[in-house]
Amino acid sequence: MAMEEKDLATIRDDILFFIREKQDAKLLNILLSMHPSDIAELIQSLDDDQAQLYLFNLLDAELASNVILELDDFTREKLVEQLGRKRLTALVDEMDSDDATDFLAELSDEVAEEVLKSAEEEGVQEVRQLMKHKEDTAGGLMALEIVTVRDDSTVREAIQEIRKKAEEVEDVYNVYVVDRDGKLVGFLTLKDLILHPGDTPVAKIMHRDVHAVPVTMDQEEVANFARRYDLIAVPVVDEQGRLLGRITIDDIVDVMQEEAEEDIQRMAGLADDEELRETSVIKIARVRLPWLFTGLMGGLISATVLSFYQASLEKVLSLAFFVPVITAMGGNVGIQSSAIVVRGLATGEIDFKDIFKRLVKELKVSFMNGAILALTIFLVVRIGWHEQVGIALLVGGALLTVIFVASLIGTTVPLILKKLNIDPALATGPFITTSNDIVGLFIYLALASQFLEKI
Amino acid sequence: MAMEEKDLATIRDDILFFIREKQDAKLLNILLSMHPSDIAELIQSLDDDQAQLYLFNLLDAELASNVILELDDFTREKLVEQLGRKRLTALVDEMDSDDATDFLAELSDEVAEEVLKSAEEEGVQEVRQLMKHKEDTAGGLMALEIVTVRDDSTVREAIQEIRKKAEEVEDVYNVYVVDRDGKLVGFLTLKDLILHPGDTPVAKIMHRDVHAVPVTMDQEEVANFARRYDLIAVPVVDEQGRLLGRITIDDIVDVMQEEAEEDIQRMAGLADDEELRETSVIKIARVRLPWLFTGLMGGLISATVLSFYQASLEKVLSLAFFVPVITAMGGNVGIQSSAIVVRGLATGEIDFKDIFKRLVKELKVSFMNGAILALTIFLVVRIGWHEQVGIALLVGGALLTVIFVASLIGTTVPLILKKLNIDPALATGPFITTSNDIVGLFIYLALASQFLEKI
Numbered sequence: 001m002a003m004e005e006k007d008l009a010t011i012r013d014d015i016l017f018f019i020r021e022k023q024d025a026k027l028l029n030i031l032l033s034m035h036p037s038d039i040a041e042l043i044q045s046l047d048d049d050q051a052q053l054y055l056f057n058l059l060d061a062e063l064a065s066n067v068i069l070e071l072d073d074f075t076r077e078k079l080v081e082q083l084g085r086k087r088l089t090a091l092v093d094e095m096d097s098d099d100a101t102d103f104l105a106e107l108s109d110e111v112a113e114e115v116l117k118s119a120e121e122e123g124v125q126e127v128r129q130l131m132k133h134k135e136d137t138a139g140g141l142m143a144l145e146i147v148t149v150r151d152d153s154t155v156r157e158a159i160q161e162i163r164k165k166a167e168e169v170e171d172v173y174n175v176y177v178v179d180r181d182g183k184l185v186g187f188l189t190l191k192d193l194i195l196h197p198g199d200t201p202v203a204k205i206m207h208r209d210v211h212a213v214p215v216t217m218d219q220e221e222v223a224n225f226a227r228r229y230d231l232i233a234v235p236v237v238d239e240q241g242r243l244l245g246r247i248t249i250d251d252i253v254d255v256m257q258e259e260a261e262e263d264i265q266r267m268a269g270l271a272d273d274e275e276l277r278e279t280s281v282i283k284i285a286r287v288r289l290p291w292l293f294t295g296l297m298g299g300l301i302s303a304t305v306l307s308f309y310q311a312s313l314e315k316v317l318s319l320a321f322f323v324p325v326i327t328a329m330g331g332n333v334g335i336q337s338s339a340i341v342v343r344g345l346a347t348g349e350i351d352f353k354d355i356f357k358r359l360v361k362e363l364k365v366s367f368m369n370g371a372i373l374a375l376t377i378f379l380v381v382r383i384g385w386h387e388q389v390g391i392a393l394l395v396g397g398a399l400l401t402v403i404f405v406a407s408l409i410g411t412t413v414p415l416i417l418k419k420l421n422i423d424p425a426l427a428t429g430p431f432i433t434t435s436n437d438i439v440g441l442f443i444y445l446a447l448a449s450q451f452l453e454k455i
Numbered sequence: 456m457a458m459e460e461k462d463l464a465t466i467r468d469d470i471l472f473f474i475r476e477k478q479d480a481k482l483l484n485i486l487l488s489m490h491p492s493d494i495a496e497l498i499q500s501l502d503d504d505q506a507q508l509y510l511f512n513l514l515d516a517e518l519a520s521n522v523i524l525e526l527d528d529f530t531r532e533k534l535v536e537q538l539g540r541k542r543l544t545a546l547v548d549e550m551d552s553d554d555a556t557d558f559l560a561e562l563s564d565e566v567a568e569e570v571l572k573s574a575e576e577e578g579v580q581e582v583r584q585l586m587k588h589k590e591d592t593a594g595g596l597m598a599l600e601i602v603t604v605r606d607d608s609t610v611r612e613a614i615q616e617i618r619k620k621a622e623e624v625e626d627v628y629n630v631y632v633v634d635r636d637g638k639l640v641g642f643l644t645l646k647d648l649i650l651h652p653g654d655t656p657v658a659k660i661m662h663r664d665v666h667a668v669p670v671t672m673d674q675e676e677v678a679n680f681a682r683r684y685d686l687i688a689v690p691v692v693d694e695q696g697r698l699l700g701r702i703t704i705d706d707i708v709d710v711m712q713e714e715a716e717e718d719i720q721r722m723a724g725l726a727d728d729e730e731l732r733e734t735s736v737i738k739i740a741r742v743r744l745p746w747l748f749t750g751l752m753g754g755l756i757s758a759t760v761l762s763f764y765q766a767s768l769e770k771v772l773s774l775a776f777f778v779p780v781i782t783a784m785g786g787n788v789g790i791q792s793s794a795i796v797v798r799g800l801a802t803g804e805i806d807f808k809d810i811f812k813r814l815v816k817e818l819k820v821s822f823m824n825g826a827i828l829a830l831t832i833f834l835v836v837r838i839g840w841h842e843q844v845g846i847a848l849l850v851g852g853a854l855l856t857v858i859f860v861a862s863l864i865g866t867t868v869p870l871i872l873k874k875l876n877i878d879p880a881l882a883t884g885p886f887i888t889t890s891n892d893i894v895g896l897f898i899y900l901a902l903a904s905q906f907l908e909k910i
Binding site: 009035037072159162163166171172173189190191193194195209211226227228229230232249250252253254256257260261263264265267268269270276277279281282284285288289291292293295296298299300302303304306307310313314317318320321322323324325326327328329331332333335336338339340342343344347349350353361364365368369372373376377380385428430433434437441 | 464490492527614617618621626627628644645646648649650664666681682683684685687704705707708709711712715716718719720722723724725731732734736737739740743744746747748750751753754755757758759761762765768769772773775776777778779780781782783784786787788790791793794795797798799802804805808816819820823824827828831832835840883885888889892896
């Protein structure tokens with residue numbers, strides 16, 4: 001069962017008491033009954049840095065290496081700074097190749113080099129090999145711990161191979177089958193191995209429809225790939241189709257979570273690296289400020305646009321009343337269009353061949369809703385506010401135009417960003433909302449001044 | 456390897472040609488070489504409803520049942536409407552219990568009943584059992600196809616059990632161990648079974664730290680649970696701890712995707728049920744309209760607030776110029792605060808005990824950034840725009856206040872929604888942004904009118 005909130009609070013009080021009393025045996029007794037993820041949460045929940053370190057130092061290298069990988073970035077960085085080189089090396093020696101690579105990448109180059117110098121030879125070679133790949137590609141995600149057999153082996157030999165690698169490869173889901181050149185030609189599930197006699201040739205029973213990804217594939221695409229084919233482990237191959245490693249579903253799940261959070265952060269104008277557990281108010285304020293400054297600049301441009309049409313506003317002050325409606329509606333429509341396009345691009349459901357179709361659809365939708373909303377505001381302004389027909393027509397017409405343009409911007413900007421290899425999710429963020437404000441305001445006031453010249 | 460975009464286009468042209476020529480054998484030849492997910496994508500990409508149906512009808516029940524589950528909701532609904540009861544029953548008979556239950560839930564009650572009447576008895580019982588659980592809970596996700604052994608069995612008996620259920624349970628990841636009351640007491644991986652002699656008692660080698668979820672747990676929590684403990688299958692238990700079924704990682708991955716998309720849709724003011732492939736412009740427009748109307752109403756309230764302070768605006772028109780800055784900045788700060796709280800609530804990283812700490816942190820951050828931004832705008836208004844010191848002070852002071860209040864609203868509203876069992880992600884959507892606009896405007900103008908009375 002999961003560790004309940006209540007449990008955590010109780011355990012934490014016990015833990016803090018035993019730390020004060022230096023009752024290491026009792027502390028270990030509690031820790032050894034817990035899952036590494038739960039120990040990580042417990043450590044994170046202790047506000048006291050010294051208590052965190054004390055607890056972590058009680059763990060042996062194997063358990064500690066599992067716990068440190070489960071900590072959030074903020075707590076992990078804090079802890080790592082206080083660990084000696086020897087302890088770091090012991091932790092890295094216990095990790096799988098992919099975890100060790102990620103862990104070392106977070107250290108300073110100097111410390112990472114020192115750790116690599118004293119770590120076990122085999123692991124070091126693997127890490128150096130994995131470090132060549134970009135972090136957010138299939139190569140950056142894969143582990144080298146796999147069970148492989150040649151295509152001329154038997155089921156018995158495959159089982160022997162699993163036995164041989166039992167220590168090294170903790171979770172075996174599939175045994176991969178390669179030809180004499182190392183090319184991936186099929187795979188076997190453990191169920192296949194259990195159900196067939198030992199002398200069955202693997203070539204006879206292996207699944208040939210193996211779904212592998214190239215080592216350079218972007219991690220978001222890898223996640224979509226695994227989801228599409230319901231894979232629990234994705235084999236990674238080089239350009240010649242040779243098997244290099246595998247990515248397990250738990251790492252893919254983390255990628256999905258990361259990508260989803262990134263999209264939401266982009267929409268909210270938060271920096272990618274804002275940590276929930278960050279305690280320094282100055283650091284949080286600093287990462288949030290750039291987007292707010294962009295917003296401020298946008299607002300000042302809006303103010304300039306308004307002052308430019310000062311004469312019109314002085315003539316008919318009530319024009320100013322509808323400024324918030326115009327800007328808010330432009331923003332709302334724009335984000336509806338861009339969010340649906342961004343989502344489609346992320347899941348691969350929208351592609352460039354669809355641009356024109358999508359655009360026409362969005363424009364039709366915005367025209368339809370724009371017409372309904374424009375009619376509504378026309379009636380409200382004319383009947384509710386007793387303004388002249390001309391003003392009511394102006395506000396309604398401007399709203400329709402602004403909605404139409406916002407939808408055009410909302411649909412095309414993510415597609416353009418994607419084409420330029422920039423994250424399209426930026427198009428749902430404050431930059432575009434601010435731009436929409438300015439464009440909307442300009443359209444509204446330009447129409448208004450035209451209209452006022454005529455009366 | 457994945458089906459590349461280019462491949463899909465080529466295949467589609469071939470397919471359309473063979474459909475016109477009614478070359479069923481050639482069509483089948485192509486389809487049988489494809490993964491069900493790829494067939495689903497191919498069918499979706501055909502614009503012609505008749506061609507979609509023609510292709511689908513070529514598939515035998517087993518393949519067709521896999522393909523139909525991979526189709527997007529929009530295409531599936533369209534197709535299902537054109538299938539006879541007999542074909543529907545044949546498809547349901549081929550599905551796993553959880554898929555069959557979800558599939559039937561999408562049909563009209565009448566059609567579902569008819570299908571259940573003619574379907575295979577065993578499957579029907581399972582579906583009726585699963586239908587009792589709410590769709591978005593562990594019970595609604597779980598499948599009943601599991602391999603279970605009693606805790607007094609041996610490895611050999613566990614392997615026999617796998618053999619017996621080989622047909623029914625396609626993907627076996629773990630064998631669950633229960634006591635005589637059916638209570639879940641441990642599990643074995645297939646690797647354990649392969650590595651131990653047949654006469655080993657399972658009780659001796661089973662993992663006792665089994666992570667199970669209660670049948671009523673919300674699906675988002677199930678996803679967080681699986682991610683936390685790196686599970687590829689989550690066993691589901693009742694209140695007495697008896698094993699009921701299991702949820703496999705592919706379904707959990709779908710839940711994660713669904714929840715992430717839902718959050719983004721909430722932020723963008725899109726309805727949950729807007730489909731990317733929906734072709735009816737009227738339907739899309741209709742689901743988007745409610746949020747836009749909410750925005751329009753909010754805008755009209757803003758207009759009312761402005762008109763209420765008409766006298767002040769007439770006195771100093773330039774006050775109106777800064778309306779977009781005030782509303783935009785309130786929105787930007789509010790969404791930063793709410794998005795980070797919503798994210799923390801979704802992943803379980805923020806809980807109610809943290810409310811006060813979180814709020815203090817957010818308010819400190821907003822005060823800090825607010826002060827910097829207020830100083831900036833003060834200088835711009837005073838020096839750049841040559842306004843009186845009083846006006847510059849007013850705009851700066853109002854901005855600081857609005858940022859502070861927006862951060863307060865942004866932090867507390869998601870927490871309140873969560874407490875009321877409403878999706879906190881709504882707090883990042885247009886309703887709150889619009890409310891922030893109104894509150895910000897009111898603060899700004901109230902301060903302005905106070906100030907103007909004094910000069």
